Amino acid sequence: MLKHLRGAFSNDLSIDLGTANTLIYVRGKGIVLNEPSVVAIRHHKGQKVVEAVGKEAKRMLGRTPGNITAIRPLKDGVIADFQVTEKMLQHFIRKVHEANWFQPSPRVLVSVPCLSTEVEKRAIRESAMGAGAREVRLIEEPMAAAIGAGLKVDEANGSMVVDIGGGTTEIAVISLNGVVYSDSVRIGGDRFDEAIVNYVRRNYGSVIGDATAERIKQEIGCAFAGSEVREIDVRGRNLAEGVPRSFTLNSDEILEALQEPLAGIVQSVKSALEQSPPELASDIAESGVVLTGGGALLRDIDRLLSNETGLPFIVADDPLTCVARGGGMALEMMDKRNIDLLSS
Amino acid sequence: MTAEHSTPENNDAVAIDEMPVSVGETLRQSREQAGLTQEAVAQQLCMPLGRIQALEADDFARLSSRTFVRGYLRAYSKLLEADPETLLAIYQAQVGDQEERAAVLSGADNGAGNRPFWRPAAVVVALIVAGWLVSSWFFGNRASTDVPASSVVPPSESVAYSDSVANAPLSTEPEILEGDERVGDASREDAESESAEVATPSAEVLAATRVVEQVETPTLDQLGLRFSDECWLEVTDAQGDVLFTDLVQPGRELALEGRAPFQVKMGNAQAVSVELNGEPVELNIPANVRLRTVTVGES
Numbered sequence: 001m002l003k004h005l006r007g008a009f010s011n012d013l014s015i016d017l018g019t020a021n022t023l024i025y026v027r028g029k030g031i032v033l034n035e036p037s038v039v040a041i042r043h044h045k046g047q048k049v050v051e052a053v054g055k056e057a058k059r060m061l062g063r064t065p066g067n068i069t070a071i072r073p074l075k076d077g078v079i080a081d082f083q084v085t086e087k088m089l090q091h092f093i094r095k096v097h098e099a100n101w102f103q104p105s106p107r108v109l110v111s112v113p114c115l116s117t118e119v120e121k122r123a124i125r126e127s128a129m130g131a132g133a134r135e136v137r138l139i140e141e142p143m144a145a146a147i148g149a150g151l152k153v154d155e156a157n158g159s160m161v162v163d164i165g166g167g168t169t170e171i172a173v174i175s176l177n178g179v180v181y182s183d184s185v186r187i188g189g190d191r192f193d194e195a196i197v198n199y200v201r202r203n204y205g206s207v208i209g210d211a212t213a214e215r216i217k218q219e220i221g222c223a224f225a226g227s228e229v230r231e232i233d234v235r236g237r238n239l240a241e242g243v244p245r246s247f248t249l250n251s252d253e254i255l256e257a258l259q260e261p262l263a264g265i266v267q268s269v270k271s272a273l274e275q276s277p278p279e280l281a282s283d284i285a286e287s288g289v290v291l292t293g294g295g296a297l298l299r300d301i302d303r304l305l306s307n308e309t310g311l312p313f314i315v316a317d318d319p320l321t322c323v324a325r326g327g328g329m330a331l332e333m334m335d336k337r338n339i340d341l342l343s344s
Numbered sequence: 345m346t347a348e349h350s351t352p353e354n355n356d357a358v359a360i361d362e363m364p365v366s367v368g369e370t371l372r373q374s375r376e377q378a379g380l381t382q383e384a385v386a387q388q389l390c391m392p393l394g395r396i397q398a399l400e401a402d403d404f405a406r407l408s409s410r411t412f413v414r415g416y417l418r419a420y421s422k423l424l425e426a427d428p429e430t431l432l433a434i435y436q437a438q439v440g441d442q443e444e445r446a447a448v449l450s451g452a453d454n455g456a457g458n459r460p461f462w463r464p465a466a467v468v469v470a471l472i473v474a475g476w477l478v479s480s481w482f483f484g485n486r487a488s489t490d491v492p493a494s495s496v497v498p499p500s501e502s503v504a505y506s507d508s509v510a511n512a513p514l515s516t517e518p519e520i521l522e523g524d525e526r527v528g529d530a531s532r533e534d535a536e537s538e539s540a541e542v543a544t545p546s547a548e549v550l551a552a553t554r555v556v557e558q559v560e561t562p563t564l565d566q567l568g569l570r571f572s573d574e575c576w577l578e579v580t581d582a583q584g585d586v587l588f589t590d591l592v593q594p595g596r597e598l599a600l601e602g603r604a605p606f607q608v609k610m611g612n613a614q615a616v617s618v619e620l621n622g623e624p625v626e627l628n629i630p631a632n633v634r635l636r637t638v639t640v641g642e643s
Binding site for chain 2: 316
């Protein structure tokens with residue numbers, strides 16, 4: 001009863017609970033929150049206290065003293081630390097409703113990876129409930145991504161979406177408001193960073209942190225040979241000497257470093273195309289495949305996939321927010337036309 | 345690739361200079377400057393040749409949704425090393441700025457954001473009304489126990505009263521007005537707090553009877569009967585209540601009060617003369633008739 005009363009003062013939310021970033025879309029307002037999914041926890045006399053959440057906590061990653069740990073509660077698209085995820089969601093939901101006097105109790109639509117198990121879905125549902133939601137609905141991530149990218153999912157026309165997130169890459173063929181084929185591989189932005197860290201350690205004998213690796217990827221990373229070569233100066237701890245050293249990396253080296261995770265994505269896209277029904281495959285070949293998610297911002301990833309598959313690949317507008325926007329639109333569509341877009 | 349590398353700045357310049365020109369024209373010019381054929385572009389972008397031709401002919405209807413058109417334009421301008429944003433701006437201007445979203449949510453896009461606005465308002469209004477009801481019940485309850493006489497009269501009473509005002513004699517008018525006011529007050533308060541009635545039934549009944557006594561006396565009709573001979577008589581009022589039944593001795597006068605019309609049954613009709621509210625009533629009874637029933641004061 002009280003939850004419903006408070007609910008009248010809350011907005012419907014669509015949450016993209018991602019491994020790397022959490023985005024919240026509010027109906028009628030758009031994307032209101034885009035923060036890293038990081039929580040810093042202080043251990044104080046055997047108790048855990050949340051020190052910081054989001055951007056602030058991300059700056060602490062890898063820079064914390066002994067009694068503070070900065071952790072990412074989601075791993076590979078699913079919840080790895082239930083309690084911390086709940087705390088993080090609670091913090092974000094409150095932040096979105098900052099102007100309210102009451103404790104918010106919104107209806108929430110959360111996107112989940114398409115191959116997540118019942119246990120994983122339940123964990124997401126319960127952590128959202130624990131964070132104060134009065135009703136939780138789940139939608140499959142590629143479905144939300146397709147809606148957010150502006151594809152006409154309700155037509156009898158196949159569309160294919162590749163959503164490269166922080167933890168997973170989701171591939172789905174969608175037609176008539178339903179997912180015809182879907183696949184999820186645990187390769188994403190995090191694996192790219194990891195590959196860069198490993199490459200630098202192997203070739204330069206130096207250790208760099210995840211944050212540095214991410215910066216390298218964003219600034220000079222590319223997925224296809226032949227575009228202009230860029231360079232970046234980075235500093236890491238030299239393994240042999242034990243002191244920080246500065247060195248220069250170029251985009252060809254990063255391309256080499258990223259070969260393995262990129263090959264994984266290409267492989268799963270190919271197998272998705274192999275397994276989609278012929279009619280839908282021909283629709284896809286005609287119009288092309290849409291790339292969404294942070295991974296779509298990797299330079300020339302569309303050209304790599306086009307070259308490997310022979311199909312046009314296009315990057316959606318504002319690929320980072322596609323899933324959250326799509327979730328918001330799905331909420332509106334469901335309310336107005338009573339369409340069932342939810343995952344069971 | 346070497347061809348595009350040679351003139352990147354040139355292409356940019358073309359795109360900016362020819363802002364008003366259509367997307368297809370811009371693409372064609374840039375492509376020709378880069379020395380590429382449509383086939384070469386189609387091959388490099390892995391797109392069907394028809395799509396490239398449609399893009400250059402500004403025939404967006406042949407292409408699928410706007411998401412794809414924007415994607416193609418971005419890929420195409422990247423291939424020509426032009427600034428994709430310039431091209432997208434031209435495209436946006438060309439197709440107008442209807443929202444892509446509207447197409448997705450076809451036909452059902454109005455009032456989306458309205459819901460969150462009225463819901464909190466509705467709850468606030470409901471809370472205020474509930475609070476007002478509770479407080480008026482609480483204070484109304486206290487008031488009715490303090491001054492029971494003026495508090496409550498059932499609404500039917502006031503209706504009956506106003507009905508009779510027209511028939512009442514002039515002399516009683518001031519009293520009527522006073523009563524009227526009181527009834528008005530009472531019924532107003534009554535509407536405000538229904539619960540008061542339920543809470544104090546004894547007080548209400550008391551108040552009601554008292555007010556009715558005061559109010560009813562002047563409203564009743566006066567039936568006057570005079571007898572020149574011995575006569576049996578029965579008088580019934582409008583509600584069917586028997587007001588009088590007896591044998592009346594000659595020379596006697598009867599004054600009855602009740603609501604008109606009266607049913608008067610007479611055993612010796614020739615001996616009776618009737619007055620209603622002080623005015624004589626003509627009975628028109630034939631000479632040989634003795635037993636007769638008449639209705640007096642029928643409107």
